[in-house]
């Protein structure tokens with residue numbers, strides 16, 4: 572019997588972090604958590620590229636170009652979509668989530684979903700470095716694991 576898993580080590584990995592400016596007071600904290608996670612798992616600054624986009628709706632296009640460039644081992648997508656009074660929220664969420672999910676399969680590249688979709692600002696704050704953790708950390712950890720997992724699968 573054989574089990575294949577991915578190690579949680581980022582040394583030698585090149586990562587791109589796509590961050591939306593919309594709700595920047597939240598996304599800055601997601602990025603802070605994501606970078607801290609990357610460095611604490613052995614990643615180095617020279618291997619990090621940060622890409623800023625206007626809003627979560629624009630994340631998939633930027634992530635697609637990064638993945639297709641083949642210059643990065645993984646792309647971590649960070650954003651915060653907070654429900655307002657109109658259905659705009661639903662369109663932005665579905666474009667961001669659907670776009671990011673299909674990209675990983677289309678480009679065969681680990682693309683992590685660190686986009687908060689919340690009903691309130693408070694819920695977003697809770698998930699960006701306060702009482703419910705930091706989704707930027709979770710997304711980065713899963714990307715690190717997936718990069719190593721894919722390497723292990725191809726060398727199995």
Ligand code: INI
Nearest residue numbers: 591593625626627628650651652653663
């Ligand atoms: N973009 C976000 O990242 N979060 C939001 O909460 C949000 N809301 O609520 O409107 C949002 N809208 C902007 C959108 O992502 C695009 O940038 C815009 O529609 C231009 O294409």
